[in-house]
Amino acid sequence: MKPGKFTYHAPENLHAANQLLAELGDDAKIIAGGQSLIPVMNLRLAQPDHLIDINGISELAGIHQENGLFTLGCLTRHADVETSPLLMDKFPLLPAAAKRIGHLAIRNRGTIGGSLCNADPAAEWPLIAILLDAHLSIQSSGGERHTPAKEFIQSVYTVDLGADEILTTVAFPPLARGEGWAVNQICRRTGDFALVSVAVTLKLDRQGHIERLRLCLGSMDVTPFRLIDVEQAARGKIPDKAWIHEMAGIAFDAGSPESDMHASAQYRREMAAHLTSEVLTEALGRCRAGT
Amino acid sequence: MLNKTAFSSIGKRQPRSEDYRLLTGRGRYIDDIDISGALHACFVRSPYAHARILSIDGADAEDLPGVVGVFTGNDLSQWTTKLRMAPPIEGVKPLEMTTLPIDKVLFHGDLVACIVAEDRYLAEDAMELVDIDYEPLPPITDMFKALEDDSFLIDETLGTNLISQQSFATPDVHRIMSNGDKVIESTFSEHRQTHLPIETRGIIAQWDAGCEHLTVHVGNQATHPYRSALAARLRISESQLTVISPDVGGGFGQKIALYREELTVAALARYLNQPVRWREDRMENLMAASHAREDWVRTRTVVEADGRLKAMSLEIVEDFGGYCFYPANYLARVIAMILSGPYKLQHYAYDVKVVLTNKCGNGPMRAPMAITSWIMDGTIDNIARELGMDPVEVRRINMIREDEFPYQMATGETLEDINPFETMEKGLALIGYEKLRKQQKADQEQGIYRGIGICNVVESTTYGSKFYKSAGIPGSGHEAAWVRVEPSGAIIASVGISATGQGYETAFAQTVAEGLGVNAEDVSVQLGNTDVAPYGMGSRGARGGTAGGGTAYLAGQDAQKKVLAIAAKMLGLNTDEQLSMKGGKVWRRLDEDWSDTKLTLADVARIAYLDPTNLPQGMEPGIQIHKTYDPPSMTYSNSTHFCQVVVDVKTGAVCIERYLIVENCGTVINPLIVEGQQHGATIMGLSGTLFEQVIYDENGQNLTGSLADYLIPTATEVPDLEIVHMNTANKRTPAGIKGMAEGGVMGAIGALSNSVSDALLPFGIVIDKHPISPNVLRTLLREKE
Incomplete structure (x- = not known):
């Protein structure tokens, strides 16, 4: 588990980093925190000829x-x-x-x-x-x-x-005043990548109807995705238990999750539904608390 | 002033003396040992589960600057002998393996060639240039299919994949089983796991061509048996070999055998006449060091109407992987021999099959017999469900009571000096069992599924030579120690057991101090060097305390005898009968009172070494004691584990609300160390039951080669453990020590599994395999919804 040979570059500013990249192209990789790149290099799944370390470029932090x-x-x-x-x-x-x-x-x-x-x-x-x-x-x-x-x-x-x-x-862009939010996930252990994650923001109008909903699911497809149609259809609805239940059902059917050794696609669907119900309830709590 | 009966050093909560260096970063593990000019080895490994090696071309790799050579199985066979695993045990078939495979690889990650280079980076660069031509063969990944007549064979010379089979039956068991009583069947299976020491395997070998002597630094639990094996395979004398096991970051059974990588490195250091070192990386350790478990078990039981066991039969099928570094019956046979544990059972039969497959070879892992208590207490829970009885009642009616010990099990093993009924009753009172059952019922109506799991453990701790013999396992259970008092009064002791993190230096210092009558802080314990330590059998099972500590204690006692004989002469006494050592000083009894003679160990040692004409007549100069000791056939410890869980039926998550252990491990040498061992063992059991799993796909590809996929718990996943002690001494062992390093694993597997089954009783779900992951529980629950 040792990386292949590479040349290390530590440009001092963004301009120099861009120039190096323009010069080296596909043979170069940018390294920042290294939390994903270093393990794959040690496994030799990635073997860049050049590493461009941007940690010294203070304007980027x-x-x-x-x-x-x-x-x-x-x-x-x-x-x-x-x-x-x-x-x-x-x-x-x-x-x-x-x-x-x-x-x-x-x-x-x-x-x-x-x-x-x-x-x-x-x-x-x-x-x-x-x-x-x-x-x-x-x-x-x-x-x-x-x-x-x-x-x-x-x-x-x-x-x-x-x-x-x-x-x-x-x-x-910041949340609107009084817009509720919640993020939750299911992991095998604390700190693991999520088997499923769900994040939501929810804004109610003065009558308690939904003004804006954003609902995003992770690990349920090749990228995290928003349920845009559902978000739009939610406008004006009353976020009661039946509605949350309906949303959980929609989350269950969303995306096309894969099965792996830690979770089946079916398990992921069940957890997407479960988490959707949890985060909507939590976000509603925040709406009502006015935070 | 001096209490002759109670222990003074044994039982003290003494901080571990090794912790200063380990916690301040001054420990010496293999990578901390700097050897100038050492070359680095790395191994080319098979991408196939099963394949013929048609050719290996290392020419391009050898052309790379800094690469010393690419070495194959044929090269190694010139310098080393084969391993022939052919113990004289009925039912175990003989097997041979070369140092590196020559014709065939037997699992994904198996060895193909060794590259030696100036550093590890270069060696890994070279690895990509070795050209190997394989002919893939059908992989055998399922032990039941491996047993079918038309299965492909791991080893054609055997004619079968069934490497070991042993059976036993008491005279009446089959008659009773077929009397027409209802037979209650229970199944259990453990998945494949691995030891996962924090420090992976590693070795440095140095050949001294002038002295023709090989020095090997290797993390190992049993340095002398290791030296015997390595010398034999290199065709050198044991006197030409020094094995040093420095600080070792965990073993758990993985660091007992001589592995092929280590033998290769040692042979190459000698051949190249240059030091060679190898550090196993994490992927190699997970895929190719040694695995453990993977078995399927069925019990068939007939009982009286009141739940009393009438007869029981046990079947075990174990998947041993492709290679045998141990006799194939080594692990499963013990399960069969001690299965009934704390319960009365006289009509019993077993059949134990061990099967070869295309997976990494299995070895003993803390505890090799780990599944035993789950099989027995899980079977009892099934009996309770079948009869509609409370599981505690079925345990009570079958349990061996105080006045029934010593109790001879159906297999001939004798249990004594244990108190399972007492530990169980104590725990039941502490958890408030009756009240908890009512609470459980009430909670169920609210949709809260709480479970209570109980597991009674009888842990076989210290294996004496007699047990090995009767279990058909080659080897001795004896141990050796020496104690030296130097001319200044300095005390040095050694035992033939190597430490892998257990705190042996502290524990053995305490037992030597107890025997000799000195303070433990004044005893220096030197372990893990075959030139220093006496020939012992090493660290395995739970023998460290009884065999290691016990032998050290006896050696300390002998040293005290000699010290007192000299002291009597110095004090002008005719006899030493009224003398005793305490705190490094000689005390004398006058009537009932003990008084300080002002004579110190240093005073006595000076005479022994520097003024021997003043020694008692005929006594040899110096104070050097060498002692060996063979423990009883088997010592047993016992405990009862209680696990209380809530299962979230929506997510499949298991939350451990309370975990209580009531235990009896005999005389405790150091409560701090013992509790650490009990915590470690219990967590290891919980971890294996919930998280850890080696996964091979149907092609024999290992899918769990990193810690992102082979899951171990962190502090956040581990419950608080409550431990209550009800220790009673073993009457046959020195100082009454029993041992205790593995029982926690046994109890945790059983208690946790039984608690989840208990929680899911309303759904009719019984846990019979692991790991109990949320995904698995949801799958089981989905079928019932």
Whole structure:
């Protein structure tokens, strides 16, 4: 379990990193937290000739509130999200999601950008980024472009990122005042990748009817996905027990989960239904508590 | 001032002396040992479960700069002998294996070639360049199919995949079983697991060409038997070989046998005349070190109307994998011999089959007989369900009571000095059994499915030579120790048992100190070096306390005898009868009072070494004691495990609400160490029952080669354990020690499985296989919904 030979580069700024990428192309890999890349290199499932270490590029880290968005640099560690006073105060959904990632040692090292670029269908950040319609900024030596998370994450371990591009920031639009939320998952052990995960936001109008629902399922298909039709159809409905039950039933039938050694597709469907019911109840509680 | 009857060092909650170095990062594991110029080995392994090796071409790999060579089975056969596993045991077929496979590989991960290079990175680069031509053969992955007449064979020379079969029956059992009484059938099966030591296997071999001497550093539990095996296979004398087992990060039974990788590295160090080292990586350890368990068991029982056992038969079929590093009957036979445990059963039969398949070879894993208590208490729970009785009542009516010991089991084994009825009753009172049953009923109506599982454990701890003989297992159960008092009074002791993290240095210091009459802090225990330690049988089963600690205690006592004889002469006394050692000083009894003679061990040692003309007439100079001791045929400890769970029928999750152990492990050398062992063993049992599983697919591909897929619990998955002690001494062993390192595994498997079955009784679900994963429980529940 030793990696093959590679050349190590540590560019000092984003521009230099982009230039290296433009020059080396497919033979190079960016390394940030290394929580996924290093194990696959040790197993020799990945054998890049060049590693471009972006950890020294300080402009890529940090959490900011700007232009009404919460912007996280791609080098922001999961543990920084988990413990950010700004986010805990203004956007508690993000710390709550970060806390569910792996173990503390993993969260200290792993980055939000790395997780999104890795696009594991069971990972937290793809789920949350799609749930919240996050905007991603991508830099190449040719310039910057922006893309919604839903379009960036294409399939299992597959994202819309050119060989010379770097994901630089993730911007989350904030929740509306009084908008409830909840995130939950089923794992074999604390810290494992989720067998199924479900995240939700829910906004009620003054009469208690649904104004906006977002419901996102993870590990149920090749990428996390939103139930857009269902979300739209929910508008104006009363979120009572029967409705939650109906939503659980819809979640059961959603996606096309796979069977593996830890869970059958059928188990995943049952848990998607169970978790949907749990998170909707929890989010409703938050709506009603006015947080 | 001096109490002659109670122990002073034994029983003390003494912090482990080894912890200072281990917890401050100063331990010496294999990777901490720096050997300049050492080459690194790595192994090319089979991607197939079963295949012929047609050719191996290492030329491109050898061309890579820094690569010393690619070595194959044919190369190794010049420098080493084959292993012939042919114990003189009825029903066990002989088997041979070469050091590296030559013609055929037998499991996914089996060895094909060894690469030696200047570092491990280069060796792994070279691995990708070795060109091997295989002819895949049909994989045999199911032990029942392996037994069918038309099955492909693992070893054509055997003519069968049934490597071992042994049967036993008391005279009347078959007659009673076929009397027309209803036969209650129960099945149990354990899945394949592996030992998972934190430190994987590893070795450094250094050949001294001038002295023609090989020194091997290897993490190993039994260094002397290992040295015997390695010397024989290298065709050198045991006197040409030193085996050093430094600090070892866990063994659990995986580090007893001489493995093929280690033999290869040792042979290559000698051939290349350069040090060679190998560190197994985690994937190799999970896939190819040694596996354990994987068996299917059926009991058939007839009972009286009141639940009393009339007769019972047991069948075991065990999947042993492709290779035998132990006699194939080594593990399953003990289960059959001690099955009835704390229950009265005189009419009994067993049939034990062991089968070869295309999987990694099995070995003993803490506890080799782990399934025993679950089979027995699970069978009793089934009897209770069948008769509509409370499971505790069926246990009570069958249990051996205090006045019935010693009790001879149907297999001839004798149980004594145990108190299963007492530990069970104590635990029932502590958990409030009757009240809990009422609560369970009330909760069920609310949709809360709570279960209570009970498992009574009789743990075979210390195997004496006599047991090995009667179980048809080659080997001795004796142990050896020495104690030296040096001229300054410094005390050094050694035992032929190597430590893998158990705290032996502390525990043995306490037993030597008890025997010699000194403080344990003053005893230095040196283990794990065959040039230092006496020839002993190593760490296995739960023999460390009784065999290791017991022998050390006896050696300490002999040392004290000599010290007192010298002291008597020094004090001008005719006899040492009124003298005793305590705290490193000589005490003298005058009437009922003990007084300090002011004579210290150092004073006595100085005479023994430096002034021998002042020794009693005829006494040899020095204080050096060598002692060997063969324990009784078998010592037994006992315990009752109680597990209370709630099963979430929606998610299939099992939540352990309470876990209580009431146990009797005899004299406790060090309560801190014993509780650590009991916690570790119980957690290992829970872990195997809930999480750990080696999975092969139908092609024999191992799917669990990383810790992302082979699951072990972390602190968050482990319940609090309550332990209550009801210890009674063993009358036949030194200081009354019994041993206790494996019973926790046995109890946990049974108590947890029985509790989940109890919780799911309303659904008619009985747990008969593991792991009890949420996915499995949901599948069972779905069928009933």
